Amino acid sequence: MSAIKAIVTDIEGTTSSIDFVHQTLFPYAKAHLRAFLSAHAQDEAVQQILHDVAQIEARELTPDQAATVLEQWIGEDRKLTPLKSLQGLIWAQGYASGELKGHVYPDTPKYLRQWHAQGLKLYVYSSGSVAAQKLIFGHTEHGDLTPLFSGYFDTRVGAKREVASYQRILESLALLGEEVLFLSDIGEELDAAREAGLKTCQLLRDDRAIAFAHHPSAHDFAGVKV
Structure with missing residues (x-):
């Protein structure tokens, strides 16, 4: 053996802790999601995320519609790569500012x-x-x-x-x-x-x-x- x-x-x-993810990280990402997408709409990483969301939904989406879909996915705790990627970007901002540990x-x-x-x-x-x-x-x-x-x-x-x-x-x-x-x-x-x-x-x-x-x-x- x-x-x-x-x-x-x-x-x-x-x-x-599961609570840290569900009571701190997820709400933080959801609260900052629309502002982050608006501020970084031209970033290549964000553009790719919006493209991937549209691909999964199999329809054209405006940035605002994509934000609504992403918020819904957060509420459903969907394990989808574009959502996880966006959450990671938002959390990086929170860790860098010291808001998150x-x-x-x-x-x-x-x-x-x-x-x-x-x-x-x-x-x-x-x-x-x-x-x-x-x-x-x-x-x-x-x-x-x-x-x-x-x-x-x-x-x-x-x-x-x-x-x-x-x-x-x-x-x-x-x-x-x-x-x-x-x-x-x-x-x-x-x-x-x-x-x-x-x-x-x-x-x-x-x-x-x-x-x-x-x-x-x-x-x-x-x-x-x-």
Whole structure:
């Protein structure tokens, strides 16, 4: 049996509070969405986002109509790349101004640093954009944690409940499934990862997490067996 060489971690409910994302980040992005689109309408990145929204909706959209669609997607918690990209841009502005600080559980930096010191490669896989992931870990109250990570994956690699997404991650890492441990609070994500061959551990950080008995579990990173 191969030893674990890499850990791939989810963010919400795993390294960071679900409430931070849903009660702080999402409302912040929604509140600043229209002003940001207006101020940056000519930016190439924003132009691409508006194009992608129109493609998904399969109709021509004015910037105002696209903003309405994006606001609706935020309300529905849609895991769509153009929305995640826009949220990342808005959050970057918030982090840069000091209005936002990335939340991580108190044990997160301790164990990320410990695993990194042990020679394990650390990666993030979240439905939030790579840019947003780097912002959360780069602006925490425990300092910049991004040097601990070797890479990041988002919805561009596929949906988190699809087996093929984890197969692509393994291809990218050039590792066997049994050499990679995936951490998440969502059972269906863990199911997909295990089917792709990865080792799994479910984080049960609060009462909202639904335990999947066929995966090892831990209440915090101290209980994760590596």
